[in-house]
Amino acid sequence: MAKSSITDVAAIAGVSIATVSRCLNNPDKVSEKSRLKVHEAIVKANYTPNVLAQNFRKGRTNIALVVIPSIGDPFFTEVVRGIRSVAEEKAYSIIISEAQSGSEAGEDLLSMLASKQTDGIILLASTPPFPPDAVTSESGHNKPIVIGCETVSAELSVLPSVHIDNVGAAADATDYLIERGHNRIALVCGQAGSLLTKDREAGYRLALRKAGITLDPELIVSGDLSIEGAIHATRSLMSLRHRPSAIFCTTDEMAMGCLHELKSQGYQDVSVMGFDDTRYAAVTEPPLTTVRQPAYEIGERTMLRLCELIAAGDSVEYLGKTADIVPHRLVIRNSVGPGS
Amino acid sequence: MAKSSITDVAAIAGVSIATVSRCLNNPDKVSEKSRLKVHEAIVKANYTPNVLAQNFRKGRTNIALVVIPSIGDPFFTEVVRGIRSVAEEKAYSIIISEAQSGSEAGEDLLSMLASKQTDGIILLASTPPFPPDAVTSESGHNKPIVIGCETVSAELSVLPSVHIDNVGAAADATDYLIERGHNRIALVCGQAGSLLTKDREAGYRLALRKAGITLDPELIVSGDLSIEGAIHATRSLMSLRHRPSAIFCTTDEMAMGCLHELKSQGYQDVSVMGFDDTRYAAVTEPPLTTVRQPAYEIGERTMLRLCELIAAGDSVEYLGKTADIVPHRLVIRNSVGPGS
């Protein structure tokens, strides 16, 4: 059957196309009688609206773009789940873009941002993958952006964001390690440039200073966020003359690599602290003590926020409170033992 | 600056809109001189094409829909990576839909499939989430579909697919366990309905029969594909009067739950075989012996296939060979020891 349009339906129902359209979009603006006729005609014609035409006409696609550092990381997939849950509710689809931490990403995303058919953007990526001025509306696009997980940098601070208190959380984790008697605590973190890394490192330093432990720069290793990166980091850490008694990884994913490397090299007594509390944290060996971020909730709230912004449109420059801080929590399992 | 259209560009360049359009789509059909003028005008007007209008006009969105059983599973995220890599190359975006294994999914997807603005569909979900007749073009939509990972059922066998030989792979895994001296081998698999499960179970049975081991139905447990599901399955398996000496999980994800449960209950000598070879397989404790599927490649090939189908359009009923079988391989690590 040839694709039928609103015109066919109108013809069959014996009304104008305007009535058909209204029947679909503002049913209360149309009489009971017409509504019935139209609905009947719709099934008779086997009509489904042409979404592309609708998008074109309305200037909206009901698609949101989500930029993520890594689809693989179970933490982010959980955030995406949260995003998706409210997206579904609001009849949104999401397109996920993996901002490979490489250099080209910036350009790429920027063009994508302009070209892609999305109503708004959620940035979960650590490093804002484009120059800050790109977000101002001068540069052509003026789509709402919400930042998730990540403390926003000063330049981007106009953008709304949803995240935990990264400094505080890292400090809490470090505090706990100190409390358990550790004083040579290593830090394995992500790329040096990322804000997230910066914040967590700041928390780590803060806790150390508060406890009067002098920081040993050798104990801070930054790699990428991968398992392999963490394995290398751990290896180099353990080959130090003065080894750490505990390793704080700023990601569960990295903690998994770390645990593995320690195990396979036979280091029994080194403690490991993770960050995120992904669903694997409970099944590592030993089960991972870590900092819980409410990933799903973060996802929900970022998407909710985005929807607000989209709904607001150009009408109001929505400048309410821009940072939404969600609570974190230390989850104690078995990977941290008493310090030597 | 107000959004500029092709008309503005035409005015500035002193040419017709047709020339501008051609300049963008068929640069070789336009003279050097005009091309220059137009390009200049484009930057002067700060013009970017309205994608929505283009989509509408062309009837294509350059978006593919990917239906996945679980975004969380690292195996599927790897497949998605492969999909994404060729998608990017072909200027496609992808929308990922998680087909929650629930019952409502079928209806949902079907309507989505019609309503969503996608040019084609990749089905990675185990159970075809809609009745087979929905894929025939009678039902209104006629978008290309490619199936990945999954053996296609008889009813859907017209659809092209990319996957390993699931029966053979499961048989290989079971063979290896038998070879190592196990004869009480349990099988922990996904939902009973799924084809993938059916195939792998068939391989398991096949290997057992070949070795002359009589199958004990008690040793086959099916749950969902989650870690928790596997934990429960393992628990019930180990509470059997006659315990298994090896457990074959049809997913690495489940194997992780299984390993954890065994460890935490203190069973040292039970072997575990996984399936997929996700990136976590190497860092479990002990590292997981498993069957490798070339996830990334499967992704690439499904997407490639989809692009072919989309390109072919209605022109040819593309009925070439429909099943693309990719190789699997046993990866031996440490989770399988000698049988008692």
Place this chain on the structure above:
DNA sequence: TGCTAAAATGTAAACGTTTACATTTTAGTT
């Protein structure tokens, strides 16, 4: 210089909606 074929360009229609505005119908009031 003509003439012709090819190349380049322009004109205008079409894609399927939504919606402002005008018109008609309905219902309510006197």
Place this chain on the structure above:
DNA sequence: AACTAAAATGTAAACGTTTACATTTTAGCA
């Protein structure tokens, strides 16, 4: 019944492209 306000409907324009077709320009050749 006549009038009015509200509700329902219809008419037609608009959204920004692409593209078939018609027209003009260019270039090659005699």
